[in-house]
Amino acid sequence: MxxxxxxxxxxxxxxxxxxxxxxxxxxxxxxxxxxxxxxxxxxxxxxxxxxxxxxxxxxxxxxxxxxxxxxxxxxxxxxxxxxxxxxxxxxxxxxxxxxxxxxxxxxxxxxxxxFKHKKNYFIETTEYKLLRKHYFKGRKSTVKTAQYLNFKELNLAENLDFIRNNFKGLDKKSDVEKLFGYMNFLDRQKKLRVFGSFKDEQITNSAIVIDHDNSLSLLGLVNDEKYRLDNGASFLIDRILQENIQSKSFDFMGGTIRGIEVFFKSFGAERQEYPIIENSKTDLLRNFFIK
The missing domain is CATH 3.40.630 (Aminopeptidase)
Structure with a gap:
């Protein structure tokens, strides 16, 4: 019951x-x-x-x-x-x-x-050298050409301006503020890690990652479009995997847009599908007085 x-x-x-x-x-x-x-x-x-x-x-x-x-x-x-x-x-x-x-x-x-399904992309813990063999050929090349960039782990406070100025994906101002509130919450809980790629002394990309038990989950990947040709996003994900995948799985947290989906898959990630229930406003109105 x-x-x-x-x-x-x-x-x-x-x-x-x-x-x-x-x-x-x-x-x-x-x-x-x-x-x-x-x-x-x-x-x-x-x-x-x-x-x-x-x-x-x-x-x-x-x-x-x-x-x-x-x-x-x-x-x-x-x-x-x-x-x-x-x-x-x-x-x-x-x-x-x-x-x-x-x-x-x-x-x-x-x-x-x-049921309808949504897609997620996930990498189990493994040896980095074994994972690298499953990278798409083009991703291997992109990562290789970006090795002149520098990799740093940052604290949230020193990266807030970069995130706020370059974050995309949330249209509503209220949703953006929810994101920053959530990041501050995770930071207080010691569950947030922020990584950056740098060209000389200038940050080009930032990865916001949730660190929980034996897993890492990508909350956001923030890119400065001025440095798009430097391939900092590929460099950044590769370095995070290189330093962590032996002990922590990596969850890309989604993948419904074709280009983003291919980007995630190119790092050797496996697709997971999870069932969902979704009702339109019309469906809700139609059934409103039934329950």
């Missing part, structure tokens, strides 16, 4: 244990991350926290909707094993009890194949 728990009803000790011991364990389901990025969130639970499913909630026009927050890529169902029947029960419960704008499961959830 699946139960819906309000935030105040959640046993966070049991929740944390379930997430930590789950085969689907990921960064996004951590309580402190959900508390930071979600307006509010609830929890679906089976048994004594044998399986759990965090549900982000946003209030609008006096109603509550399920809406994935910015910077949260995959949630879904978590447990000690993969159980397709149980996952199906969670999905049915979610659909029957919530108005869903969108919800993203994790790539290890094996729910119905008729």
């Amino acid at each position: 699946i139960k819906k728990l309000k935030y105040s009803e959640i046993d966070f000790v049991k929740y944390g244990k379930c997430i930590d011991q789950s085969v689907q364990k990921n960064f996004y389901a951590q309580r402190e991350i959900l508390d930071e990025v979600c307006e509010s969130w609830e929890l679906l639970v089976s048994g004594d926290y044998d399986f759990v499913m965090p549900v982000p909630i946003k209030k609008k026009f006096g109603f509550h909707f399920v809406l994935m927050p910015l910077f949260c890529q995959q949630l879904g169902i978590f447990g000690k094993e993969t159980d397709e029947k149980m996952e199906g029960l969670f999905v049915d419960f979610l659909k029957k009890n919530y108005k869903i704008v969108n919800y993203y499961f994790n790539f290890q959830n094996k729910i119905s194949s008729n």
Whole structure:
């Protein structure tokens, strides 16, 4: 039997244990991350926290909707094993009890194949020399020609102006401010690392990376277009992998735009697909009074 728990009803000790011991364990389901990025969130639970499913909630026009927050890529169902029947029960419960704008499961959830999917690119821990063999030929060449650049790890404060002046991908000013708030939160939690490529003394590119347990996740890759021909982005990702991939996996966190997808794949990354539920405004209006 699946139960819906309000935030105040959640046993966070049991929740944390379930997430930590789950085969689907990921960064996004951590309580402190959900508390930071979600307006509010609830929890679906089976048994004594044998399986759990965090549900982000946003209030609008006096109603509550399920809406994935910015910077949260995959949630879904978590447990000690993969159980397709149980996952199906969670999905049915979610659909029957919530108005869903969108919800993203994790790539290890094996729910119905008729769901839409999003793509992510990921590199498991490995020897750098072995990974380098899987680089696309063109990427190897690009990295090689950029070796005159310098690589540095920076603190967030000294890189803020560069990020603010060159960051692209978020159109709304409020979303940009959320990004900076999130980076400051991660920095306080000692989970943020910032890397830069330099031409002489001038920064050309910056990589904003989440460092959690045994994984690195690319939160943002910021490029100064004046130095586009210097191939600093390729140089930067290669150096991060060279110094870390033996002990930490690398998550590119997405890949829906063709050019970006090819860029990620060119470093030998494997594609992961995760199921999603998305409803248009028309779908929501059509079903509004059914639930």
